[in-house]
Amino acid sequence: MKELLPTTTTFDVQNRRSGIALLPVGSFEQHGRHLPLATDTIVACLIADQLARSYPVLQLPPITISCSHEHNAWAGTVSISSETLSRIVRDVRHSLDRAGVPALVLVNGHGGNYTLSNVVQEANANGHCMALFPAREDWQDARKAANLVTSSYEDMHAGELETSLLLHAYPDLVGPLTSADDTVAEDRRHMLTTGLARYTATGVVGRPSLAAANKGKAVLESLTDSFSALLALLSTS
Secondary structure, eight states, rough: GGGGOOOOOOHHHHOOOOOOEEEEOOBOOOBTTTTTTHHHHHHHHHHHHHHHSSOOOOOOOBOOOOOGGTTTTTTOOOOHHHHHHHHHHHHHHHHHHTTTEEEHHHHHOOTOTHHHHHHHHHHHHHEEEEEEESSSHHHHHHHHHHOSOOOTOOOOBSSHHHHHHHHHOGGOOOOOGGGGGBOOOOTTTHHHHHOOOOOOOOBBOOOOGGGOOOOOOOOHHHHHHHHHHHHHHTTTO
16 A cells, blocks of 8 residues: 555655645544545545656645544544644645745545635635645546446445445455445435434445446546646646
């Protein structure tokens, strides 16, 4: 799993002279019985590694614990506060500024990290250069390209998309799958108040039984293609 920790040397970085850094942001939270707690970190690093192979960017090591408070009902979930996550990101940005890397892209693998959107907006309003990737539209394009059956709302957690990505990249990390793992929870309007446990007994919201390795490969390829537009925007900022 070399994608989790970049192996570039200081001389590699000097020779590449990239003005854009990628910071994967994952989590450590339950993903049902079939996926590991580190799934979001693995996904974020998988995307960042593919981008670093395809574009002249600097890949940073991941933030592995973030804001997973909605999953507190399940064993193994660990969270930090939104304030702590925001400060870590800001500190990384300050360090990159001092190192002469003006642009930072947060490659977010956990949908519950709402605070990152505000951090990015505030940074750009204050004259810095920061982006959040993938955007909602990037995920939508990737779902379409991979012919995923479920929508992004139906497939909230540990479902078709995440399971497909791990089946593609790390099939040995995926446990047995049956339709019994599928959970439909279309009305989750009070989740911020009650947590996710109100809507699913297994921790899954989605249909992991529909996952396939070729879908995960197509999702990753689509996201890699989508990044080119963001790269062009950051390169001119």
